[in-house]
Amino acid sequence: KLQTDFQSTGSIRFQSYINPFSFQMMSTLSELLCSIAYLMFIIYMMIEIIQSIRRMKIKYFHDVWSYINMGIIICSWTSLLIFGLKYQESKAIGKFFKETNGYDYIDLEYAVSLDQLLKNFLSLALFLGWIKFVRLCRFNRRISLFIQTLQHASRALWSFSLMFGVIFIAFLCLFYLLFISKLSTCADLYRTAIMLYEMVLMNFDAHELINGSSFLGPFVFTLFILIAVFICLSMFLTIINESFRYARDNLKSQRTEDEIIFTFMMKRFQCWIGISNDSHERDGMMREKYYTPTDAFPNKVDQLLTALDRIYTNQRQ
Template sequence: MFVTVLYIVSYTNRNSNAILQVQHLSSFFCNTRSSSNNFTDIVSLDDYWDWLQTIFVTGIRIQPWYNGGSVGNMTDFLNDKSNRIIGWSLMRQLRLSRNSSCRVPPAFRTLIDSCKDSYSFSDEERQSYAPGWLSTTNINYTISIRNSFIYRSSDELDSYVYWGNHGTYSSGGFVYEFLGNFDEIQENLTLLRNLTWIDERSRAVMIQLNLYNPNVKLYTSVTLLVEILSTGEVFPSFRIDPFQMYTEFHDFSSIFYMVIAIIYILFIVYFTFIEIYSIYKLKKKYFRKMRSYIEWCMISCSWAGVGVYISRYNEAQRIGRYFNSTNGFQYINFQFATYLNDVLTFLLGFCCFSGTIRLLQLFEIYPRVNIFSRTLHRGFKEIAAFTMMYFLLFSAFVILFYLLFVSKMISCSSILLTAGMLFEMILLKFDTTDLQDADPFLGPFVFTLFIYFCVLVCFTMFIVIIIDHFRHVRSEIRNKETKQPSILAFIIGDISKRLGLGNASAKVHPQQSPAIVITRSDPPTPIEQLPSKLDELILALDRVHTICKRLDEMFGLEGNGTLIDATFHPQQRRRRKKHVVY
């Protein structure tokens, strides 16, 4: 029942329309379905300005319907006429200061005046300028243009640190706000382009906007990032995060969700007390069981999820109050709410993972069903030793590939990317053409070494370890003398006894295990031959005893030569009885 409640809580936190919202907005803003002005194909700053003035600006300002009809009161919607902009969009730039730490080598100082380093928090520009990155100017510009050259802190922008593909960027920066109608925005962007608002010191330009789709009741945070590397490359990326802020308890489904959430919390309280009591009773023995760590993983993630859900609910209330007070005409940042939603999704995922593993405890009564965990438990030391050995070998190959091809292959440009490439090799999903192009000899050579040692040798060793322990566990199960009761018969019998429907003294008959014929390919050991040899010895002694008895009956003599009646002799009768018992 607990796992069912957990699944319901996790499922209601997700929305099946989220992936459709992501697909729609990615094609709407990034123009991914077109070969021209595609955001993901941007390779220069000129391409970025062209995309900004054509695709993006056209998308954030609603146009008349296809038949020329008026859009009415939908002026704050995107041009898709489905998503409303909350506040307005802004474009934030992070750039290097003029006193950056980059220094030109002495041999080139006569030819090169200055250099620009990669972005870092310490080298970020935090000084305000006049339009054109000048100290002063006599030209009268609009407020939007003048404000775009003024540095603004994170407190003013209500923004947070952002993680890109090539760096981590601070929460401040120089901001241009997309205010006004379509023609005014186009004029401002043209002026910013002429004033070189994005120049050689720019390192990141991100566009942030927040949306609400009333049709599917989804909030969406959109971030379009362009990273300008110190090598001169322009690297575009985007992130679209749809999420549900909170549930309004006004219908049956929402009230049902609230009841399920309360039941879930009660379950977590109960499991917490049970585990604390188990620690008190078992002491050190408690921590020797893998089940204990799985329980605490589920309990910790559950309590953390409750805290994050409350924080997300408070953040939703704050955004709602601010939106109502400003009528939606002030910029509202969803970045913190997006982070909370990601953390909540992460915690719920691990809760479902741990809760599902707990279901294996129901099958402990059946050794054959529980053979997987019994095999891992029996071979834990060998598997742990093999894992350590394989990790060291894999790390050695990661370092080798990284040092050999760091400047020749994009998939080897970092340690993590190199490790990912080697995992693809293990799965045999890697194209060796890139390695061969990087180095005609070293590429195929190190690839062959990696496949031989990490795939053929190590995987064969791992399979042998598992098979060996699996064989022993299976033999223990087959040779176990105690018979396992049928769980279905046990449950039915127990319910019948408690309800008084059956005989209270009736016992549940154990399930008769069918006879198993074990076919072996290897010869039996002397210990295994001992029972059969003992049976043969007993049969031989029995035959000898029978022969001796017949001889006595034939001659009818005792040891002193006196004729006796062998049939009614007391000692012979006792010997016969002993033989029968034996």
């Protein structure tokens, strides 16, 4: 895909994109079975959500995890719809290619757009699914500490995000308007935002800013580092540290039955796959507990003979 960008300064920038995609749809039986199982799981989730809404009504939407469940369902059904459209488009392209023997122009932009949308929605559904998996493992002490830290810091993080967003947008407009005609990394708002995020991560090219403007470049760069990095990131770390300390103190005296059961299940699973030595340690403890005196008699006799031999040797000396 070739794209021509007419900038506000009068310059013209040419860009090219290559988006590979595949026409194969469900090439193996395992993919089909996994897709069917996934759809059945989504239908089960929908039934559970409907029952929860009927039972809890508006209170159901007070929980953050409810939005994650709904996000998974929306992304999954949207992906299924896009998959159907992509399948129809692939069949149409294949039919047109067969009729023309590949000698006529084929417009693949619509098919590529559908493929990109499908990947985006599937990626979002996978991301939300892993977050839900973390919640299922909340009985683990470390994961519970992580979840409680985020829950305690949620309000402070919302306020911090609003403040940081205002500051970031202000610097975004500043860098974009100052260096739009001087730096390729500030050609549009998207690239400027990426450059600022890289600056927050201390990944930047100072010589490029100096070449863009000998005075304004270092000045705005220093101002951004002082405000966004030293001040804002310090506030962010302070919020996380305070919430972590609160969650850690709250979990010190808590050891629920669910956590004990989860720990027991994990140890049994590790023993089952052979990466834990708990079974050997337990067998050793059992042997020590039920060690009969007759089993220790030969060792005691050897110790007695050794002691008598030592006494006899000392008397002769």
